Amino acid sequence: MVAVLADESVAWAHDVRRALADAGLSAEPDEYQVVVVEHALDASPRLPATGSEERRTIVVAGAEDPEPAGVWRLLEQGAADVLAWEGPGTCDEVVQRIRRWRTIDDALRRPTVAGEMIGTSRALRSALRELVALSLYGSAPILLVGETGTGKELASRVVHALSGAGSSRPLVVVDCTTIVPTLSGSELFGHERGAYTGADRSRNGAFAAADGGTLFLDEVAELPLPLQAELLRVIQEGVYKRVGGDIWNRTRFRLVSATNRDLDKEQRKGRFRTDLYHRIASSVVRLPSLRERPEDLETLFRHFLAAALGTPSPPPVSAAVLTMLRGREFPGNVRELRQLAVRIAGRHVGGGPITPGDVPDADRPRTGPGAAQPTRAVASLELAIRDCLSAGTGLRELRSLVGDLAVDVALAEAGGNAGPAARRLGVSDRAVQMRKRGARLAPEQA
Numbered sequence: 001m002v003a004v005l006a007d008e009s010v011a012w013a014h015d016v017r018r019a020l021a022d023a024g025l026s027a028e029p030d031e032y033q034v035v036v037v038e039h040a041l042d043a044s045p046r047l048p049a050t051g052s053e054e055r056r057t058i059v060v061a062g063a064e065d066p067e068p069a070g071v072w073r074l075l076e077q078g079a080a081d082v083l084a085w086e087g088p089g090t091c092d093e094v095v096q097r098i099r100r101w102r103t104i105d106d107a108l109r110r111p112t113v114a115g116e117m118i119g120t121s122r123a124l125r126s127a128l129r130e131l132v133a134l135s136l137y138g139s140a141p142i143l144l145v146g147e148t149g150t151g152k153e154l155a156s157r158v159v160h161a162l163s164g165a166g167s168s169r170p171l172v173v174v175d176c177t178t179i180v181p182t183l184s185g186s187e188l189f190g191h192e193r194g195a196y197t198g199a200d201r202s203r204n205g206a207f208a209a210a211d212g213g214t215l216f217l218d219e220v221a222e223l224p225l226p227l228q229a230e231l232l233r234v235i236q237e238g239v240y241k242r243v244g245g246d247i248w249n250r251t252r253f254r255l256v257s258a259t260n261r262d263l264d265k266e267q268r269k270g271r272f273r274t275d276l277y278h279r280i281a282s283s284v285v286r287l288p289s290l291r292e293r294p295e296d297l298e299t300l301f302r303h304f305l306a307a308a309l310g311t312p313s314p315p316p317v318s319a320a321v322l323t324m325l326r327g328r329e330f331p332g333n334v335r336e337l338r339q340l341a342v343r344i345a346g347r348h349v350g351g352g353p354i355t356p357g358d359v360p361d362a363d364r365p366r367t368g369p370g371a372a373q374p375t376r377a378v379a380s381l382e383l384a385i386r387d388c389l390s391a392g393t394g395l396r397e398l399r400s401l402v403g404d405l406a407v408d409v410a411l412a413e414a415g416g417n418a419g420p421a422a423r424r425l426g427v428s429d430r431a432v433q434m435r436k437r438g439a440r441l442a443p444e445q446a
């Protein structure tokens, strides 16, 4: 399970080996390795190649004060930690770290994790490892960030399953976009009878329901500002009052929040409280987009196909369909891929392979001259526009920004010559020359 790599001359390397053997972590090079270095490192040490991206390495340097530049360099190369040899006590530290990694890796293989969050890419596994470590060790709030459809809600279930709470305790999901400000957060706090028109009986809210378990606040950036202050109190003091009530109630839950917005920007715009941000974001885990883990695409697609067809193993998928998937953008990430798989499964007939004919018309790639580019370009543009709109950029500003950018790009591609750039853009030479001099285009010119 653990290999110790050391030069024969390092006398104390056998202490490390013995400690690992005593702890039942035998010396087979496998998932983890310990690299023992006789000296205090130099400024640019090299981590030995492991042959496996997944293998984790601890370096033990033979001096109480390893060269700091060397330490950072090793971490940069993928070492999980660098320890200074301070005598036999260091062996315990190595053993403890490896035991913890084993616990985390065992948890990663549990059906509640591996069976739910499909994918073996490095990007996903590294996010999951972080998530599992936070779930198992500690109870602080976790903030999940990532684009829409990357599995944030799924990840909240992983946290719940692994946190002390377990399956016998409640997991309460609140979509903050559905909170009605006029009800003063009754969804969260509950209310007393008569608290507002229509409240004909008292009711518990999410804070009470999640007591002893996990509260997942989806789209937390959408929480109305007055409720953000209230939430802060609940997190800090564990007490809340029902809407229309006078009694303080106690609650304790693990808080997991999620957002696909940039909370730094939301704070700057005054739409999200900084004090609340610091409370909910003590640990942040970012779920990677599908673009960042293309190696998971096929596995996920097959998984969703099997689920949609109700078969334990999915049918083979033809090369043309796989190529189509790889060439396509998925701004909606895994959710969009799953929906596509469901549409394809719905058209599939018989038990043979999935063929291009199973792909609905609207999902087929366009093959005419230059047809693929505009679709991709428009998808990227749409993402950029979404960002601009959420940053408060209006249509007028957007039009001139896009116009200016187009002129800059056309000019660069025409080697700075206004004439050809203008012809390509379909505008007058003068408009391009003005832009060259730094003027912004009027929206109608753009």
Ligand SMILES: Nc1ncnc2c1ncn2[C@@H]1O[C@H](COP(=O)(O)OP(=O)(O)OP(=O)(O)O)[C@@H](O)[C@H]1O
Binding pocket: 116, 117, 118, 119, 146, 147, 148, 149, 150, 151, 152, 153, 154, 155, 218, 258, 259, 260, 334, 335, 338
């Ligand atoms: N790694 C994964 N393995 C299997 N299914 C996944 C994975 N990631 C996401 N999904 C599926 O994709 C869909 C969207 O996931 P989820 O709702 O968790 O995303 P989200 O990030 O919370 O999205 P949003 O920000 O829009 O709320 C769900 O059907 C979920 O089961």
